Structure formats: C-alpha cells, structure tokens
Amino acid sequence: MAPDTTHVTHATPDPAVDERATRVDGNALAGVLSALFAGDPTLLTLVCGHCARSGPLAEAVVERDETCAIVRCRGCTRTMLSVMIGPAGDVSVRPAALAELRSAASGA
Ligand SMILES: [Zn+2]
Numbered sequence: 001m002a003p004d005t006t007h008v009t010h011a012t013p014d015p016a017v018d019e020r021a022t023r024v025d026g027n028a029l030a031g032v033l034s035a036l037f038a039g040d041p042t043l044l045t046l047v048c049g050h051c052a053r054s055g056p057l058a059e060a061v062v063e064r065d066e067t068c069a070i071v072r073c074r075g076c077t078r079t080m081l082s083v084m085i086g087p088a089g090d091v092s093v094r095p096a097a098l099a100e101l102r103s104a105a106s107g108a
Pocket residue numbers: 048049050051052053073074075076077078
C-alpha cells in the first residue's frame with residue numbers, strides 16, 4: 001500500500017499518557033480504518049454486546065424503511081446499530097448494542 005499522504009498526524013503532548021503509547025490525533029488511524037471500511041461492508045463481523053454472538057453483517061436481521069435500517073442480532077434480537085439515510089443520501093451509523101466491529105480479515 002502506498003504511504004498515506006493525505007492525512008497528517010499531529011502529536012498532542014500529554015504527560016499523563018504512558019511512555020509506551022504515542023498520543024496523536026485521529027489522522028493516525030486513516031490507514032487502519034480504511035482497511036476496515038474499504039471492502040464489502042456485509043462481510044464486516046458484528047459482535048453483539050448483549051449475547052456476545054458474532055457474525056457477518058450479511059447474517060444480521062435488518063428492519064428497513066426509506067430513512068432507517070435497524071440492524072438486530074440474530075441471536076437475541078437486540079438492536080446492534082441503526083443506519084440513518086438522510087434526504088441528501090448522507091448516511092450515519094448509530095451504535096446500540098454493538099460491542100465490536102471487526103474486519104473480514106481478522107479471522108474471527
Ligand atoms: Zn445478541
């Protein structure tokens with residue numbers, strides 16, 4: 001992968017941060033998170049925070065209308081997240097009982 005030249009990471013010094021960690025801003029995650037979101041989103045693994053079931057988004061139960069999709073756990077039916085679709089096509093995700101979101105390559 002080519003180096004990411006669009007995001008510049010800025011150090012944010014904080015004496016409380018452990019010496020083993022480096023405190024920077026969110027630009028430091030550009031490459032890592034693009035790996036998570038670049039592929040087929042239905043292959044992302046969702047882990048339910050209520051019953052701990054994990055599985056790909058493709059297997060979750062989805063209740064959908066024109067402006068909202070509610071993603072429910074197939075194991076316990078809790079709402080893991082909601083996907084809101086705005087009038088201009090903008091999309092937002094509101095986590096609920098989602099404990100973890102894993103890339104398909106994580107092997108879980
Ligand atoms: Zn569940």
